[in-house]
Amino acid sequence: MSDPMPPEFCDPCSADDERALIRRAVGALADGGLVAFPTETVYGVAADARLESAVARLLQVKGRRPGQPLALAVSGAAAAWDFCPDISPVAQRLAQRCWPGPLTLVLDGSHPEGHLARLPPSVQQAVAPLGLIGLRVPDHRFVLEALQQLSAPLALTSANRSGQADAVTAEEVLEALGSDVDLVLGDGRCRYAQPSSVVRIQGRELEVLRQGVLSEAALQRFASLIVLVVCTGNTCRSPMAQALLQQRLAEVLGCAIEDLADAGVMVISAGIAAMAGVPASPPAVEAMQARGLDLAQHESRPLSDVLVRFADVILTMTHTHRKAIVSQWPEAEDKTELIRRDGRDVDDPIGGDIAEYENCAQQIDAHLAGWIASLALNSLPVLRKSV
DSSP states (O other): OOOOOOEEEEEEGGGGGGHHHHHHHHHHHHHTTOOOOOOOSSSSEEEETTHHHHHHHHHHHHHHTTTOOOOOSSHHHHHHHHHHHSSOOHHHHHHHOOOOSSSEEEOOOOTTGGGGGOOHHHHHHOTTTTSSSEEEOOOOOHHHHHHHHHTTOOOEEEEEEOOOOOOOOOOHHHHHGGSSSSSEEOOOSSOSSOOEEEEEEEEEEEEEOOOOOSOOOHHHTTTEEEEEEEEEESSSHHHHHHHHHHHHHHHTTTTGGGGGHHTEEEEEEEEOOOOOTTTHHHHHHHHHTTOOOTTTTOOOOBOOOHHHHHHHHHHHHHHHHHHHHHOOOOOGGGEEEEEETOOOOOOOOSSSSSSHHHHHHHHHHOOOOOEESSSSSOOOOOEEEEO
């Protein structure tokens, strides 16, 4: 009896056309094969989630005990919400800020309009035996491109036998699984070389089931409500607005300003034409000091793609600021508003005396109560400790 054929090993460094390797992987998956992919965490082995026989083989190769679900890898948040349409703001924020990336979200997959019901019954049992489904968007071009071309989710698990060490190189995959997989795509050592963090979300509750790349503290920050306040240079108006809004939020939430992040809300300021590291203007520091607020440690920051993407609400000082943001980031239009709720600009006090700075602070503060009432403070994350 001949020995089993070893899996095909593809090294993109020696390939003439990386796209051809992905097409080969997609073809193998569509034919019911098992393909090992590199990810940013550890190597994973995948099967087309539409194919019962492929998923059954994946479970057998993995040696997974009953009741230990496989994750579903999807191409992005939109594909994930097809499986879990009734998604909470906490889960949305984590997905927006961590995907693609080392996070597996465990969500309720029982929604009657969810796509879980479209998978074969045995696959549903393999990925969601208790109605909860683990969704992942790996941060590696190979698996993301394969997902796009396949137009279907992948049943995904780490490329090792149950109970063995995770594989973080293609060579370790070959040693662990050998001929039990059909194709191994190599891309050197995984970036993090440790598993994804697994987080279960129920409403606003966040429970860390496995602490992987992302720490518990980082996950709580990523799940927070973020308000971004923007002016021009980030040395007077927006730092004052940040401090004033923090003060009001702390009063509403019953915590100290320095504990707002632990309460699940963050206020950040930036400038559309700011230089990094410039201190707040002395009159702004003085005006806030009179209100018991400290701007002495403030350092300006320029507005960036990450800040705009991560913000839940963006409050600008003027129409010009809002127009500049929407022009550069059209996707942010619906969440970008003037801080003055009467539709007027906040006067720029730069170059003026302390009275002008105090007047500016009063203009801002007069409209903050209305913004706090409209913020989704009932969606702040609550960290639940695993038993």
